[in-house]
Amino acid sequence: MKSSSGKAMPVGGGVKKIVYALNTMRRMGLMNSQKALRANNTFKACGLGMGGQEGGMINEMHEYPSVCNKSIQAQSTDLQSPIPDELFDHPLDDFKDLTPHELEHLGRLGKPIFKEKSSNRFRVVDWDWAIDYAAKKFANTSAARSFFYSSGRSSNEAGFVLQLFARLYGTNNVTNCSYYCHQATSEGLGTTIGAGTATVELEDLSLCDAIFVIGANPASNHPRFIHKLKACRDRGGEVIVINPAKEPGLIKFALPKSMRSIITGGSDIASVYVQPKIGGDLALFKGIAKYLIENNHTAPSFIEQYTQGYDAFLADINDTSWTEIEKLSGVAKVDIEVVAQAYARSKNAVFAWGMGMTHHLNGVENIEYIANLALMRGMIGAPGRGLLPLRGHSNVQGIGTIGVKPVLPEYIFQGLQTELNVSFPEAPEGLDTLACLERAAEGKMDAALILGGNLYQATPNSVWAKQALDKVGFKVYLTTTLNAGHVHVCDNSDALILPVMARDEEAQPTTQESMFNYVRLSDGGITRLAHVRSEVDILTSIAVKTLPPEQFDMSVFKSHQSIRETIANVVPGMEELADISVAKHEFHVCNRVMHTPEFKTDNGKGQFVFHPLIDNSKADYPFTLMSVRSEGQFNSIIYEENDSYRGVDNRWTVLLNPDDMKAMALSAGDKIDVVSAHGVMKSVHAQPFDIPQGNVMAYYPEANVLIGLERDKRSHTPAFKSVSVKLVY
Secondary structure (H helix, E strand, O other): OOOOOOOEEEOEEOOHHHHHHHHHHHHHHHHHHHHHHHHEEEEEEEEOOHHHHHHOOOOOOOOOOOOOOHHHHHHHHHOOEOOOHHHHHHOHHHHHHHHHHHHOOEEEEOOOEEOOOOOOOEEEEOOOHHHHHHHHHHOOOHHHHHEEEEOOOOOEEEEEHHHHHHHHHHHOOEEEEEHHHHHHHHHHHHHHHHOOOOOEEEEEEEHHOOEEEEEOOOOHHHHHHHHHHHHHHHOOEEEEEEOOOOHHHHHHHEEEOOHHHHOOOOOOOOOEEEOOOOOHHHHHHHHHHHHHHHHOOOOHHHHHHHEEOOHHHHHHHHHHHHHHHHHOOOOOOOHHHHHHHHHHHOOOOEEOOOHHOOOOOOOOHHHHHHHHHHHHOOOOOOOEEEEEEEEOOOHHHHHHHHOOOOOOOOOHHHEEEHHHHHEEEEEEEOOOHHHHHHHHHOOOEEEEEEEEEOOHOOOHHHHHHHHHHHHOOOEEEEEOOOOHHHHHHOOOOOEEOOOOOOOOOOOOOOOEEOOOEEEEEEEEOOOOOOOOHHHHHHHHHHHHOOOOOOOHHHHHHHHHHHHHHHHHOOOOOHHHHHHHHHHHHOOOOOOOOOOOOOOOOOOOOOOOOOOOOOOOOOEOOEEEEEEOOOOOOOOOOOOOOOOOOOOOOOEEEEEEEEHHHHHOOOOOOEEEEEEOOEEEEEEEEEEOOOOOOOOOOEEOOHHHHHOOOOOOOEEEEEOOOEEEEEEOO
């Protein structure tokens, strides 16, 4: 098969990935890497989950080796030597000149560093000074003018302490990275099935005969999921990919665990591949529904017994013409029918999706329509059937479960106060992630505590984001390595950066929750650096010195066991967390996996919803851009500058439809400007790629300069993947 450039289509996986993994392990040191990979710790890579008490390279189905390049890449940065103190003699501008890849690979942050507002460089400080300074700054700041943020890398224990500290301090501005990724999933599933997470467990992927992969590229971002797709094909099942981009790794993938797959040049993954134009998904879903209805491929008894709202949904589908569906989806009726027929043939189907669904102005609506399709055929509430959001970081779901969010369910909010015999100060409803930064841009945020991640580069409108974060007078970061967010947003503000233990270095066990609602226990215990501290220890130490002693003694939560017991007593479904470190028994969060059609909505039924189709095209910006990750990337962390699967060797690249390039008389490698209403990427290399005409792809986070603050009104998630642009050449 050939790509749009006429070259042979790359194949995902294969020998090159095995060699890459081995070379990475050699750099880490084979003994060190083996120890890290085999230890009883949850791996830091994607939310698919692996490791824990089964061992580092084993999943909950006892499959071995369950490991991927992303896992090894993440582990490799933890095994770096500490950054020499002398490096911080360099001015801040020298650090700004480094690429994100270079910053990540300077080494581990081994000691606390501080950059004062009036200074142009970091200096190494001792722990006692750092804790005292942070506590003093928070104590002298109005809680209403602060926010607390966590990435999905941290543990349940650290996340719980973070959000408790914030609420005792007096703010509900407690937020996390899901507002930039899957918050639309939580909202959309909440309205349709009454829950916000996956309804399936890992084993269900071995029981289905159809898997939808919608708006996701697991070949790069969830590589071990590819094994489940291949297994479905081996059983005679269908893998239906819906994605504007024809991703090579979703066409063929040479599975590293299969010598046959490698020798034969890769295994077929997608059985059906349809490419809607960017933002055309809702129209496509309506088209699939319309075919199912017109050809009697629904489940009337399931709909009658277990759902509500179908009549209004049906009327809307009947009122939507095929002409409108084809126009707004960018997919011909005959191709929509192929997808619908594949679904109609299935007896057990799982719908999986990524941020290609959530990063739109109608992200919640996209998720609701995926749920509609499942409800139409009763493909939810039985083994081998259900809904599976493909989440990013290894504990992003757990961080939300234990309360790192601006609005806690009332029963948890009250339960915490009862359990701890405290009263939270009265505070307004908390702000989501982007709203916190908007408040900062207005000069109304004076302090922030940022637990992991790279909030600066994760935020749209890079120029605005830099200005907003720099207006936060004091920021304290907890991190293992330096990133652009630490050096680009402190020109006019204080920044205190505190080095933390990696997950497998923690002195006490920690826990993490996968996207399958499976809670793992990480033993920790590996010693690498002398002066790093546990996230929990840092957070409790700051809290003890910030909060009035009579309010609550946060030092009790220096014990991770105490934290877990409190979570177990307060958060429904997490009861087994109380003795997980003793029993070593990992578990699924109770009442989340749906193997019976019992919905958690108010009336106990699945809810059909409907929404109108809207044409968001703009004449003055005729192209639509989506930002994407590369093969050598995990979230905002860049491990490799090239993108081997797409044949790109320079991240400052825009991928275009070949016919669009021909119409503009562009050749591969020509430089163009990509312009939006919010910014410009200058002199970007144009490359052909199999994507619909009028559509454009560019790499995240570089493309954030083009992305404005427009967001889904219901999830507050920015529209990273539906940006109107024009091309200047």
